[in-house]
Amino acid sequence: QAFTVKYDHATLEKLLMETFRDDRLGDCSANILVAAYDTDNRTPFFFKHYSERVCRRHPGLRDEVAEYRDFYLRDVARATTAAPTFFEPARITATDGKEYTLVDGALAANNPALSAYVEARKLYRDARRYIIVSIGTGRSSRQYPWETIRRWGYLDWVSPLHGAPLNAMFSDGQSETVAHALKQLPRVEYFRFNVDLPDSVSEMIDDTRPENMAALEALGVRMVRDFSPQLHRLAKLLYRRRAV
Structure with a gap:
């Protein structure tokens, strides 16, 4: 590759x-x-x-x-x-x-929620509130301590053996910056659903081994359980809007 x-x-x-x-x-x-x-x-x-x-x-x-x-x-x-x-x-x-x-x-736009918000402002100009639901694909839990990276060169920063850290940090940083910005905006209800990837789940986006797919499914079930309060709040907001 x-x-x-x-x-x-x-x-x-x-x-x-x-x-x-x-x-x-x-x-x-x-x-x-x-x-x-x-x-x-x-x-x-x-x-x-x-x-x-x-x-x-x-x-x-x-x-x-x-x-x-x-x-x-x-x-x-x-x-x-x-x-x-x-x-x-x-x-x-x-x-x-x-x-x-x-x-x-x-x-x-690794997290396209901000771009979607800009479009929504054009489509619904008189809205009193904007509800944004952003679903992530999981955050890497891999850490890069100073002792490890202090002498890294270019090849180390882009190496898949290290988890392609330059690309991963750029993508994660971009996504979290968008999330931070949307949380500060007035009249915006921002729901971000994301989870740290445990060791049982591969960080490779094309890993379709049965055991990895099973681990991802289990993680999804846990994610729904962990975000239950936010999901219930979102459901109430959407139901209330429908009733109006």
Whole structure:
């Protein structure tokens, strides 16, 4: 994996084709925001779609998302999951012929909750409160004491043998910074559900061994139990909103 991608993207693209066929972003009925990263222009790239109901309420928003409506959902999914070192970058051609080179949205928004909040402010401008639910994929419990890292060079900081600490710290730091910012905003109810990964769970995102999958499932059950008070509060807020 040090010299080429780990997986052939053809299998992923085949599954995406079977799942989405020729459905396009504009065919969706929900409001959607999907993050990717444009390597040609070195900038975040957000696929957007607003529901017909929202566009009727705010006609100006229809033009804002017009350029995204004809993207195939299979291409959107391919772009946002194109994790560097695991898959080739996604090369996507829009209906106007413009080509994009896109990689995993985590490079731009590992915790996309803040980006979603910005969009929600545009869609629901008069809202008295914004409820945000953010679900993490687990925090590494690995520590890097001074004695261990004091003489590390570049290869040590990016080595998978050490848990790729440079990338891990960047991703974790970005996610937690977003969480911290959202907790300080007025009129925002921010629910962040995340958990420290125990030693029984592999930190490798592609570890599908049966024992690791079983450990992840057990961790999920425990997570629901540990977050029970927050989940009940969230349910009450959503039910109250529905009743209104």
